[in-house]
Amino acid sequence: MFRPRIIPCLLLKDRGLVKTVKFKDPRYIGDPINAVKIFNDFEADELVFLDIDASKNNKTIDLDFVKKVGQEAFVPFAVGGGIKSTDQIKALLNAGSEKVVINSSAIENSQLIKEASEIFGSQSIIASIDVKKENGKYSVYGCGGTKKMELDLIDFAKKVEKLGAGEIMINSIDLDGTMEGFDIELIKSITDNVKIPVIAVGGAGSLEDMKRAVEEGGASAVSAGSIFVYSGKSKGILINYPDKEDIEEIFSHR
Amino acid sequence: MIAIIDYGMGNLHSVLKAFKRINSDVIISSDINEIKKADKLILPGVGHFKNGMKKLKEKNLIGVLNDMVLKEKKPILGICLGVQLFTKHSEEGDVDGLGWIDAKTVKFKDSKFKIPHMGWNDLNIKKNSVLFDGINNENNFYFVHSYYLDCKDQGDVLATTSYSKEFVSAIQKENIFGVQFHPEKSHSYGLQILKNFASKI
Numbered sequence: 001m002f003r004p005r006i007i008p009c010l011l012l013k014d015r016g017l018v019k020t021v022k023f024k025d026p027r028y029i030g031d032p033i034n035a036v037k038i039f040n041d042f043e044a045d046e047l048v049f050l051d052i053d054a055s056k057n058n059k060t061i062d063l064d065f066v067k068k069v070g071q072e073a074f075v076p077f078a079v080g081g082g083i084k085s086t087d088q089i090k091a092l093l094n095a096g097s098e099k100v101v102i103n104s105s106a107i108e109n110s111q112l113i114k115e116a117s118e119i120f121g122s123q124s125i126i127a128s129i130d131v132k133k134e135n136g137k138y139s140v141y142g143c144g145g146t147k148k149m150e151l152d153l154i155d156f157a158k159k160v161e162k163l164g165a166g167e168i169m170i171n172s173i174d175l176d177g178t179m180e181g182f183d184i185e186l187i188k189s190i191t192d193n194v195k196i197p198v199i200a201v202g203g204a205g206s207l208e209d210m211k212r213a214v215e216e217g218g219a220s221a222v223s224a225g226s227i228f229v230y231s232g233k234s235k236g237i238l239i240n241y242p243d244k245e246d247i248e249e250i251f252s253h254r
Numbered sequence: 255m256i257a258i259i260d261y262g263m264g265n266l267h268s269v270l271k272a273f274k275r276i277n278s279d280v281i282i283s284s285d286i287n288e289i290k291k292a293d294k295l296i297l298p299g300v301g302h303f304k305n306g307m308k309k310l311k312e313k314n315l316i317g318v319l320n321d322m323v324l325k326e327k328k329p330i331l332g333i334c335l336g337v338q339l340f341t342k343h344s345e346e347g348d349v350d351g352l353g354w355i356d357a358k359t360v361k362f363k364d365s366k367f368k369i370p371h372m373g374w375n376d377l378n379i380k381k382n383s384v385l386f387d388g389i390n391n392e393n394n395f396y397f398v399h400s401y402y403l404d405c406k407d408q409g410d411v412l413a414t415t416s417y418s419k420e421f422v423s424a425i426q427k428e429n430i431f432g433v434q435f436h437p438e439k440s441h442s443y444g445l446q447i448l449k450n451f452a453s454k455i
Contacts, residue, residue: 001375001376001416002371002373002416003373003394005373043441045396070267070271071271074272074275074441075439076396076436094265094267096265096267096268098265098398098439120300120301121301121302122400123398124300166370195365195368195369196368196369197368197372198368220372220373221372
């Protein structure tokens, strides 16, 4: 049976692994390469690494770091942060990543998605969209959640699909790091309007939350940070991943 | 020695890394003379079928592959786009493939399911093969694809997988092996399949 993917979303700042709340207050978690080793042992479905400062500082996720991850990881992984050109994408894929995450450039130069998907295939291009709920409406944000964009969320999601993105990662800024559950309405608004797989991010506090994102939201994959780097709601640092049996159990009654 | 054919399509490093992890004697090469020395071949690949065939032609690899696979009967394992290239024709770009197996590469058409089929899924093993030694129907493998093999000869089918429909996820015709999923990204069970190919075939 097809099983939704559960993807730790690992945030990078100055080469350290951090975790944010509502895209703010990055807290140092540890060494990201060490985390890769642990997730290897847990046989995680996939990993995503995002450099949260890259776009703001007009930089790109560090290639040497991605090479190191490529040497260590025995699970598929994606990388993102300030990616602007197909040359950069080529280097990152050659370093061992399976996919790249395009966020700010999807807004500023959406042709990059078209060019990149034609060269590297749609399956290697994730378009990520950061969203904040304001006055009951969803607004798209760029540049690590710092810049509000004049974009209609649904139109934008349809646009990146049409340009050739293989997946859409939909991230709720309001719920990031809160562990209060996903914004199901937000996820469903995207999955109802695109045919490509959607990765839900933002708010996961339990496997039950993930099940809801899949069953009610229609997500093909769920991604999270806090739940994989903290132990319980007291937030003691502990890299962890659910047992295979628990994952299969939770998704088996569908 | 196993040669991973480098024809400029996709991420070969993860395949190389997986074989190194199981201590196989393996190289990545696009050099015809080097490839000729190999006992076994891997045709990996991610991307567009039409580009895949174009690149194989540009690098003059089709002749040597035909010789080694069809005449010398050297074992070959196609992965993802690699196994699709073994077919006679693909809907992706409407072009002919290598034509080693009696099959066509066709697109998933059910609109209710998200395409590409991306993620973990299991197998329905249809036929015994050493390729699947130590593997059972419970094990999950990593898939990323929008096209699949429509096999004319069901005798070539090693396993199927269920998504929007039941599709062929592994094939074998004599020395020609292929899997639609990515064993190099499928944890310990994926490595088991590569190990079987490297040491038991």
